[in-house]
Amino acid sequence: MSDEIKSFQSIDKLKVVSGIGPEKTSSHKTLSKISVHKSPKHVQSVASIVCRICHTNTVNEALISPCNCKGSLAYVHLSCLERWLNQSSRSYCELCMFRYSSVQTKRYGLCRGIRLWMGHPRNRGHVRSDAIIAVLLTLVTSGLLTCSFLGMEYFVSEGGKLGIQRKWIRTSVSMFILAVVMGYVVTIYLIIRDQVIPWHRWWISTVDIRLVLPSSVNCKFFKGNDSVSSQM
Ligand SMILES: [Zn+2]
Ligand SMILES: [Zn+2]
Numbered sequence: 001m002s003d004e005i006k007s008f009q010s011i012d013k014l015k016v017v018s019g020i021g022p023e024k025t026s027s028h029k030t031l032s033k034i035s036v037h038k039s040p041k042h043v044q045s046v047a048s049i050v051c052r053i054c055h056t057n058t059v060n061e062a063l064i065s066p067c068n069c070k071g072s073l074a075y076v077h078l079s080c081l082e083r084w085l086n087q088s089s090r091s092y093c094e095l096c097m098f099r100y101s102s103v104q105t106k107r108y109g110l111c112r113g114i115r116l117w118m119g120h121p122r123n124r125g126h127v128r129s130d131a132i133i134a135v136l137l138t139l140v141t142s143g144l145l146t147c148s149f150l151g152m153e154y155f156v157s158e159g160g161k162l163g164i165q166r167k168w169i170r171t172s173v174s175m176f177i178l179a180v181v182m183g184y185v186v187t188i189y190l191i192i193r194d195q196v197i198p199w200h201r202w203w204i205s206t207v208d209i210r211l212v213l214p215s216s217v218n219c220k221f222f223k224g225n226d227s228v229s230s231q232m
Pocket of ligand 1: 051052053054055056076077080
């Protein structure tokens, strides 16, 4: 069996793994159709080519050169790169500013996102104090409205004794009710907006990034003490 046929067989077993965590298997991409050209000019020292993130060149995963970085920083494992991008919430190379083609999906669903946000120590106290204010405000507003509606006739009769016309008493109480309701609605709106806007900003920016590699990406597969170059 020639060296080239052996190379094809070993490359057939290689997979580029994308994604991190439990969703890893969804985006496995088998490199079965890669054309490998092994010639002396492509053979380099294995020790000199390592992943710029984990500083290894394992035989289990190909090293790729996905951006414009050159030299010792050119190569990286796809899984290492995606993990780094997910942790840093970036979709570009911070060295050469190359913007990767990527698919971004929300990391958390709505309910889980809200739960995680509210449970975070940084937000917990703020959420709790706003919730207490909202509950107290609701109780006070309910009490004022109940008193206003139930006491309308009492205010009218008391006003009559002082010579104030019935319609003025009713108008004044109605205006008071309107002011209480508007004050309540505006305050609750401000409290909710104060909580929802930062949560929403965090929720939409917390994404899982999966790279979509162009066909021209350089790959290096390690076989024994040699490396084999190819293009995806
Ligand atoms: Zn790596
Ligand atoms: Zn780069």
